[in-house]
Amino acid sequence: MGGSMLLHRLPLRVVLLLCSLVALFSVVTADVVQTTKPGCVNRCGNLTFAYPFGMNDAGDDCYFKEESKSFLIFCNDSTDPPTPRMYSKDSNFRVLDISMESHEISVTVFVAKDCYNSSGTSLYNNDPHFSLPIFPISSAKNKFIAVGCNTYATFSGSTYVTGCLSSCHSVLDVINGSCSGIGCCETSIPRDAYRYNISVTSYNNHLGISEFNPCGYAFVAQDGFFSFSTDNLRGPPFDMVPLVVDWLIPNQTCDDAQKNTTTYMCRENSNCTDAENGNGYQCHCLKGFQGNPYLQNGCQDINECVISQPCVEICTNLPGTYNCSCPKGSRGDGKKDGNGCTPTKRFRSMDIVLGVSISFLLVLLGVSWLYWGLRERKISRRREKFFLENGGRLMLQKILSEREGSIESARIFTDEELKKATDHYHESRILGQGGHGTVYRGILADNTVVAIKKAKIFDRSQVEEFINELIILSQINHRNVVKLIGCCFETEVPLLVYKFVTNGTLSDHIHKCGHESTLSWRARLRIAGETAGALLYLHSCASAQILHRDIKSTNILLDENYTAQVADFGASRLVPLDGTQLTMLVQGTLGYLDPEYLCSSQLTEKSDVYSFGVVLAELLTGLRALSFERAENERNLSLYFASAIKGERLFEIINPMVLNEGNPEEITEVAMLANQCLTVKGEDRPTMREVAMELEVLRAMDRHPWLNRSGDLEEAEHLLGERSSECDGILRSNASGSDDSISNQVAFEIESRR
Ligand SMILES: *[C@@H]1O[C@H](CO)[C@@H](O)[C@H](O)[C@H]1NC(C)=O
Ligand SMILES: *[C@@H]1O[C@H](CO)[C@@H](O)[C@H](O)[C@H]1NC(C)=O
Numbered sequence: 162m163g164g165s166m167l168l169h170r171l172p173l174r175v176v177l178l179l180c181s182l183v184a185l186f187s188v189v190t191a192d193v194v195q196t197t198k199p200g201c202v203n204r205c206g207n208l209t210f211a212y213p214f215g216m217n218d219a220g221d222d223c224y225f226k227e228e229s230k231s232f233l234i235f236c237n238d239s240t241d242p243p244t245p246r247m248y249s250k251d252s253n254f255r256v257l258d259i260s261m262e263s264h265e266i267s268v269t270v271f272v273a274k275d276c277y278n279s280s281g282t283s284l285y286n287n288d289p290h291f292s293l294p295i296f297p298i299s300s301a302k303n304k305f306i307a308v309g310c311n312t313y314a315t316f317s318g319s320t321y322v323t324g325c326l327s328s329c330h331s332v333l334d335v336i337n338g339s340c341s342g343i344g345c346c347e348t349s350i351p352r353d354a355y356r357y358n359i360s361v362t363s364y365n366n367h368l369g370i371s372e373f374n375p376c377g378y379a380f381v382a383q384d385g386f387f388s389f390s391t392d393n394l395r396g397p398p399f400d401m402v403p404l405v406v407d408w409l410i411p412n413q414t415c416d417d418a419q420k421n422t423t424t425y426m427c428r429e430n431s432n433c434t435d436a437e438n439g440n441g442y443q444c445h446c447l448k449g450f451q452g453n454p455y456l457q458n459g460c461q462d463i464n465e466c467v468i469s470q471p472c473v474e475i476c477t478n479l480p481g482t483y484n485c486s487c488p489k490g491s492r493g494d495g496k497k498d499g500n501g502c503t504p505t506k507r508f509r510s511m512d513i514v515l516g517v518s519i520s521f522l523l524v525l526l527g528v529s530w531l532y533w534g535l536r537e538r539k540i541s542r543r544r545e546k547f548f549l550e551n552g553g554r555l556m557l558q559k560i561l562s563e564r565e566g567s568i569e570s571a572r573i574f575t576d577e578e579l580k581k582a583t584d585h586y587h588e589s590r591i592l593g594q595g596g597h598g599t600v601y602r603g604i605l606a607d608n609t610v611v612a613i614k615k616a617k618i619f620d621r622s623q624v625e626e627f628i629n630e631l632i633i634l635s636q637i638n639h640r641n642v643v644k645l646i647g648c649c650f651e652t653e654v655p656l657l658v659y660k661f662v663t664n665g666t667l668s669d670h671i672h673k674c675g676h677e678s679t680l681s682w683r684a685r686l687r688i689a690g691e692t693a694g695a696l697l698y699l700h701s702c703a704s705a706q707i708l709h710r711d712i713k714s715t716n717i718l719l720d721e722n723y724t725a726q727v728a729d730f731g732a733s734r735l736v737p738l739d740g741t742q743l744t745m746l747v748q749g750t751l752g753y754l755d756p757e758y759l760c761s762s763q764l765t766e767k768s769d770v771y772s773f774g775v776v777l778a779e780l781l782t783g784l785r786a787l788s789f790e791r792a793e794n795e796r797n798l799s800l801y802f803a804s805a806i807k808g809e810r811l812f813e814i815i816n817p818m819v820l821n822e823g824n825p826e827e828i829t830e831v832a833m834l835a836n837q838c839l840t841v842k843g844e845d846r847p848t849m850r851e852v853a854m855e856l857e858v859l860r861a862m863d864r865h866p867w868l869n870r871s872g873d874l875e876e877a878e879h880l881l882g883e884r885s886s887e888c889d890g891i892l893r894s895n896a897s898g899s900d901d902s903i904s905n906q907v908a909f910e911i912e913s914r915r
């Protein structure tokens with residue numbers, strides 16, 4: 162049974178925090194941050210760009226128009242992927258990246274090369290040049306580098322010439338990894354360089370060294386791109402290198418630009434800085450805002466309360482900032498990194514007198530409680546009887562009468578029997594411990610192995626949960642729901658006896674400590690399908706709808722065939738069929754809890770769908786639902802997963818094993834399904850029927866790849882439809898067959914009801 166019986170009751174603060182996360186989610190989904198003008202394309206191949214950059218296929222308004230058309234991106238669609246290029250008078254450069262924050266563009270440029278044969282005849286020489294009209298080459302981010310043992314390289318612009326010289330007589334002189342004049346030299350780039358010509362020559366035509374160094378070469382490249390090694394003397398390992406240029410709004414300082422509001426480019430909530438390199442200015446969103454400062458309403462307020470959670474108690478988001486405060490009755494600045502909130506302490510003599518008398522009373526109470534407690538133990542036999550008569554037996558009789566002996570009834574075990582089976586509840590028999598109680602491995606007199614769940618002593622609410630679980634499980638008989646064998650009410654706490662499920666929890670298999678999970682993609686898909694089937698059954702087939710309320714990977718057990726067995730129905734609820742709304746104390750496990758339920762306390766079947774979505778995401782990524790070892794924005798798997806899908810980074814977070822075995826379409830489809838289940842609004846989530854159907858179709862296609870999808874979908878629909886009418890009537894299906902027809906695989910096993 163694993164240590165899975167844990168049920169967290171959430172403190173109010175956690176609830177608030179999660180609710181604010183929900184709020185953030187809705188904000189993000191509501192206003193997609195605008196990065197281009199309306200109607201404009203912002204993507205070419207793998208490059209995304211934002212206004213002032215743009216293309217001209219949706220009209221000239223998409224990019225910032227100025228004389229040189231420097232903000233115009235050409236997208237060559239005849240390559241795959243399409244290549245973005247930047248226009249320049251005498252050449253065009255491939256764009257690798259455009260950064261809005263640092264105002265930089267990364268482009269590719271050619272390497273200058275100069276080669277000779279062993280008798281000193283020149284074989285090859287090119288002197289590439291580069292020029293952009295208004296964007297200067299970044300002096301901070303680039304280096305000019307020349308490589309060769311007989312090499313003299315210059316880097317010249319309209320107003321400057323710089324360069325370096327590198328020599329060596331033998332490869333032995335060269336220090337591997339060091340670019341300091343022997344075999345390799347480098348120099349920095351001046352400011353305000355808009356164009357350059359590179360030339361490489363040799364002062365001795367590489368005579369005598371062409372064996373290990375036939376060529377000299379030079380280039381300007383992003384600092385850090387190239388690290389020199391001895392092997393590089395043979396020739397350049399690349400033809401093109403990345404170069405960083407700074408971009409800016411040209412030809413004006415901030416002061417001048419601000420004078421004419423019609424042409425000034427920085428919009429509200431942004432400020433202007435004069436470019437450090439080149440002639441022009443740059444706009445930035447103010448502190449506390451983020452977005453595109455060049456667009457109307459581009460800089461949007463950052464909701465610090467949600468994103469960085471800087472306050473301990475009350476947080477108010479204000480434009481550009483936030484305000485922490487403490488609730489009434491406490492003081493402090495309310496900040497996490499400040500002094501937080503401390504309750505106001507006011508001791509008055511009256512309080513002290515009151516305190517002393519209360520403590521005295523408490524001690525008195527404690528002593529008498531102890532006394533009564535001891536007495537209670539003495540008459541525990543009587544208490545047992547009391548319990549039996551008042552709770553257990555009544556309940557049991559009710560259940561048993563409801564079942565009308567349709568299948569073999571739950572067995573009633575005696576205290577003695579179970580003591581014997583568990584070796585007097587010996588420690589070595591403990592399978593797991595959790596909020597609900599302790600689970601022991603037991604061996605009955607007939608050698609059947611069982612799992613025995615024992616409530617923690619003296620907790621009335623746990624006893625209720627046990628009885629609840631007993632009622633619910635006694636109504637269910639499904640292949641993928643853990644089977645209840647019997648119960649025992651003779652002891653002071655009730656005991657439930659289940660079929661023993663041998664292979665531990667799904668969580669154990671996904672998150673194997675220390676080593677890679679061995680659960681194959683097929684098995685994952687099957688387990689997901691089985692779990693979905695069990696949930697569909699709970700939601701739609703049982704006599705009253707049953708909500709599990711605590712679906713998570715530790716509550717899904719695996720038997721010897723790795724078949725899923727849904728367990729732990731302690732938190733589950735029967736929903737009356739008249740559709741009354743259930744409002745109740747929020748229960749569940751952090752990381753799996755439906756945010757909507759958390760905020761509204763309205764329990765619906767969609768809460769299980771959400772939790773199932775988290776399990777799907779776990780199966781896909783192999784990540785835990787909640788892990789404080791991950792970075793802050795990755796802690797909550799459901800949010801992390803949704804953001805990965807949104808950012809088209811899905812495949813980065815998929816478990817390598819899954820990636821290896823599954824085909825990408827299938828993985829994407831399951832991921833999309835999980836994503837739908839994780840929708841914040843319950844209404845928008847699919848029903849368990851739709852989820853189960855989708856998974857069945859995927860599995861069926863897997864087994865019978867020749868089936869076409871639409872036909873298969875119909876078949877699954879048909880089958881599910883058939884079964885649902887079955888569910889409405891008397892449930893009986895010959896489910897234990899073992900032939901491998903699709904219908905049998907799709908059909909859920911329903912053997913009895915009530
Ligand atoms: C687009 O790329 C192809 C293949 O590299 C090239 O032949 C063609 O000239 C390019 N078109 C333009 C307009 O640059
Ligand atoms: C786009 O792809 C090229 C190579 O295909 C890569 O060098 C470049 O970094 C990529 N750009 C972005 C923004 O991912």
Ligand SMILES: *[C@@H]1O[C@H](CO)[C@@H](O)[C@H](O)[C@H]1NC(C)=O
Binds near residue numbers: 280
């Ligand atoms: C080098 O090239 C020149 C001109 O092509 C040729 O005459 C000479 O023989 C070459 N030397 C060697 C060693 O190949």
Ligand SMILES: *[C@@H]1O[C@H](CO)[C@@H](O)[C@H](O)[C@H]1NC(C)=O
Binds near residue numbers: 317356357
């Ligand atoms: C660079 O070379 C081109 C011809 O290749 C020449 O027209 C131009 O004047 C040169 N520029 C500089 C700055 O040397």
Ligand SMILES: *[C@@H]1O[C@H](CO)[C@@H](O)[C@H](O)[C@H]1NC(C)=O
Binds near residue numbers: 337338390391392
């Ligand atoms: C030089 O260093 C690089 C990286 O440090 C290494 O890969 C390479 O093998 C080294 N070359 C020689 C000749 O030692």
Ligand SMILES: *[C@@H]1O[C@H](CO)[C@@H](O)[C@H](O)[C@H]1NC(C)=O
Binds near residue numbers: 227229411
């Ligand atoms: C920059 O401004 C000057 C005068 O203000 C003008 O003559 C020149 O053409 C402008 N250059 C560009 C590239 O806009």
Ligand SMILES: *[C@@H]1O[C@H](CO)[C@@H](O)[C@H](O)[C@H]1NC(C)=O
Binds near residue numbers: 420421422423424
């Ligand atoms: C602002 O710039 C626009 C366009 O260049 C021009 O028509 C207008 O006269 C300028 N206004 C002022 C106040 O300089």
Ligand SMILES: *[C@@H]1O[C@H](CO)[C@@H](O)[C@H](O)[C@H]1NC(C)=O
Binds near residue numbers: 432447448
């Ligand atoms: C503009 O805003 C940035 C970011 O908030 C800040 O670093 C910079 O000092 C501000 N510059 C001016 C001139 O206000």
Ligand SMILES: *[C@@H]1O[C@H](CO)[C@@H](O)[C@H](O)[C@H]1NC(C)=O
Binds near residue numbers: 486
């Ligand atoms: C922050 O909120 C508190 C309580 O609402 C208020 O007294 C205080 O003036 C606020 N501070 C700012 C900077 O708005």
